[in-house]
Amino acid sequence: MSTEVLAGQTAFVTGGYGAIASASATLLARDGAAVLLMGRRKDALERARAAILAEVSDARVELFVGDAVQDSDVGAAIKAAYAIADRLDIVVATVGGVDFRPFEAMEAQHLRDNFDYNVTSAFHAMHHAVPLMKDGGSIVCISSTEAARPTFPFASYHVSKSALEALVRAAAEELGAKSIRVNAVRPGLTRSGATEDAMLIPEVIEIYQREVVLPRFGEPVDIANAVRYLAGPEASWVTGQSFAVDGGIGLHRHPFLAETPLLAAAMSQG
Numbered sequence: 001m002s003t004e005v006l007a008g009q010t011a012f013v014t015g016g017y018g019a020i021a022s023a024s025a026t027l028l029a030r031d032g033a034a035v036l037l038m039g040r041r042k043d044a045l046e047r048a049r050a051a052i053l054a055e056v057s058d059a060r061v062e063l064f065v066g067d068a069v070q071d072s073d074v075g076a077a078i079k080a081a082y083a084i085a086d087r088l089d090i091v092v093a094t095v096g097g098v099d100f101r102p103f104e105a106m107e108a109q110h111l112r113d114n115f116d117y118n119v120t121s122a123f124h125a126m127h128h129a130v131p132l133m134k135d136g137g138s139i140v141c142i143s144s145t146e147a148a149r150p151t152f153p154f155a156s157y158h159v160s161k162s163a164l165e166a167l168v169r170a171a172a173e174e175l176g177a178k179s180i181r182v183n184a185v186r187p188g189l190t191r192s193g194a195t196e197d198a199m200l201i202p203e204v205i206e207i208y209q210r211e212v213v214l215p216r217f218g219e220p221v222d223i224a225n226a227v228r229y230l231a232g233p234e235a236s237w238v239t240g241q242s243f244a245v246d247g248g249i250g251l252h253r254h255p256f257l258a259e260t261p262l263l264a265a266a267m268s269q270g
Contacts, residue, residue: 007033009090010036010082011035011231012077013028013091014038014068014074014095014125015093015094015096016048016063017037017045018039018192019190019191020094020220021037021094022048023223024092024224024227024228025048025052025092026051026052027225027228028231029055029059029061034084034085035052035060035062036061036064036084037062038066038074039066041065042065046063049061049063060084062080064076064080068093068124069120070124071124074127074128078132088132088133089137089138090137090231091129091138092142092231093122093126093139096142096144097114097117097157098194099114102153102155106156111156111159111160118157118160119163119164122141130175130178130180133180135179136178138232138235140185141164141183141185142185142187143161143187144161145186146158148242165184165186165242168182169240181235181239182239183238185227186242186246187223188212189217190217190220191217191220192220212247212252213249213251213252215247218245
């Protein structure tokens, strides 16, 4: 298959300097798409663009500084992405948040905050993108293995990621008439700036080696490969799905991590 299978297309990526977002943008750019990265920090966006250009020297990578939870910011960013080539083909919504807090320690605001990060941010991207995707297109959201089953102490994260996958299914059912596909990728524990500390804890390493069928942590490119598949023509008859890329942990129970030092510290601060 030609490496320019996405040539002429435009992709919009939220959370643009995150590890999964950057890896996904690199694969989309490699296959010919122009990419706009949105994120709250200009310096981090610029580093992400430099990393993409180091891999794909002729890529077009634009930046937009804004907050994916703010409707007006997302609307402006989507317009900027569309203006690159007067079209919008791919949306990758990667913004999310996790709260190390068991159910009995939750307040309603904790649930609202998690919902905003994990669901509202994706909704804003869909809401503004769909009217511009006149010739079809693909929307890919980043979910989590936590959507499928709860793990103490991630109660609000489980609820919000489950809601994100419900949004994906509802949008897919309605947008099929416009040939717009909507799917999610459900990562397992994947290496990133947010998880690297956890991956150094002996208890976490031991638990995951025991519970994951393919005994290693995920890498950003593992998730990005799934995003690229769902974004492209290879997945032209795939919609409304939550695609697990988790090393097979879904075949076993979820690890019980509450007693590891990292989570204990985070919970005590909460």
